[in-house]
Amino acid sequence: MPKVFENWGAMRAAAYTEGHTPGDSCHRAERLPHLSEAIFRRLQRLEHHVGLTAFEDNGPSAEAHDGTMFESPETEDSSLRPLWPAIQVLKHSCSTGTGSTLWEERLVKQLWLSFHDTMLGLHFLPSKQTFSSPTPLMLAAMLYCSSMRGSEHVVVHASEYFTVLCNAISQLCMPASEIGKVPKDPGAAEEWAFQTILGIILAGLLREGVIKETGIWISVAYRLILEHCPPHIDERSLEWQRLFTGLQIVDLEHASIHLSCPVIPIEAPFPRLRISQQDQLYRLSRMMHTGLTHFTGRRLPTIWASFTSDHPVTSDSTTFSGVDAAVIRDWARQLDDWLVEFGARNEEASDQSNLTFRQYVLHRVLVLSIYLPARGSDLFSNTTPKEQHELLVSARAAVRLQLLDTSIWSNFDLIIITWAALIVIQGVDGGVGEPDDLEHVRVHLGRLQEAHEHSCNLHGLLANRLETKLQGLTTPQFGDAMSFEPDGTFDTSWYIFNQSSLDVGLDMSFLDGTMQHTAMS
Incomplete structure (x- = not known):
């Protein structure tokens, strides 16, 4: 099965890094021109170790942090640099009402690695997915998942990551939002849509039954599938059939718990999205869809x-x-x-x-x-x-x-x-x-x-x-x-x-x- 989330994300991150000036220019290193960034970070760690407070400043960025902040793409860990575009969008557009500690480099790295190391497989998408450069919504879903199911010292951040995730999904319905901005290149647009839909599915799996709004999320994801599924699918394409099946599964499970009518039709509207009628998941989904529809209302x-x-x-x-x-x-x-x-x-x-x-x-x-x-x-x-x-x-x-x-x-x-x-x-x-x-x-x-x-x-x-x-x-x-x-x-x-x-x-x-x-x- 083809790997996903690799090429376009890496190119997008590289293009963003080259020649792009971050909007937030209040990094402490810029206010201390006589110190290099490396020396400044060492001082930060020493201060934290001996219990001293950070440099006092009345500016908007004078908060003391427990780790390096994602204020520029030049992070200490080069493996996290591809996250920079998505983090910037989430910070600026979806973090209202949350604390700045959510974007500390150490915390993000821990949650990022934890997701890939411990997240179990999905039945509808059995091939292990790699996320080198996630879209903002996909990253929000991953951070929420890892924080919610993590250790005691990271679970305290789950409610704020959930706020970020909800804001990201809601922005898909807002005209000209950063979250909903689709790349102009057709290949990049397909990758963006696939990741965004998968992020909604992951959010749905984590919240199905608990909140009724999960049904609205499912509807948004279904619309994105109809708009962005390519006209022709072959062995080199992304796994759109499996993605549709996954969305259908979340829909049916949520409908079962609330005894509501499923949103996703049992038969995909496009032949290229359909799986075999003898498929195990198709057979189970069909009987669920028929039964739930009969008893709804x-x-x-x-x-x-x-x-x-x-x-x-x-x-x-x-x-x-x-x-x-x-x-x-x-x-x-x-x-x-x-x-x-x-x-x-x-x-x-x-x-x-x-x-x-x-x-x-x-x-x-x-x-x-x-x-x-x-x-x-x-x-x-x-x-x-x-x-x-x-x-x-x-x-x-x-x-x-x-x-x-x-x-x-x-x-x-x-x-x-x-x-x-x-x-x-x-x-x-x-x-x-x-x-x-x-x-x-x-x-x-x-x-x-x-x-x-x-x-x-x-x-x-x-x-x-x-x-x-x-x-x-x-x-x-x-x-x-x-x-x-x-x-x-x-x-x-x-x-x-x-x-x-x-x-x-x-x-x-x-x-x-x-x-x-x-x-x-």
């Missing part, structure tokens, strides 16, 4: 409402018609068939099989959560014992995904697993739990609490809701499948899903901690 309770409202609205089961039931059963049948076709295990594709099974389990919980009125509040409300049991078994399998797979990180996965954990807790509270149910829930809770994200983050919100439910348990009661039926018999033939689809993976013995997480994986 019904004011049904959403999964996200269970985390943001103390009293989520529930739906009366009588509102589901025979057509609704047929759609759900067809969705379940297609998902079972999808697992059979793409989940076959072999040594060469074991990781892919693991990811496929994970997606099957999570989407199974999603489908049952749309069908069953219990999803808004109570496992035992207006549902038959068979419905209760199928939902509980599926939720239990989702929670157990976290036991050995430490690579789960996407918002969609975490939200669905946490929602499944709430269902399992209800089962324990109602006397139909299994002895290890609470242990598995606490493993998931511990993973959420380990994250060093900034305040009001997704991990913290999910963890607080889960911990509150655990603390609200009275005396845990455990039973078995027969507890659902007064006569002690249990018939699983009614199930919407094929029960055997879970039997192979319920022990989770095949999972390993080295799996690479992917979007929609």
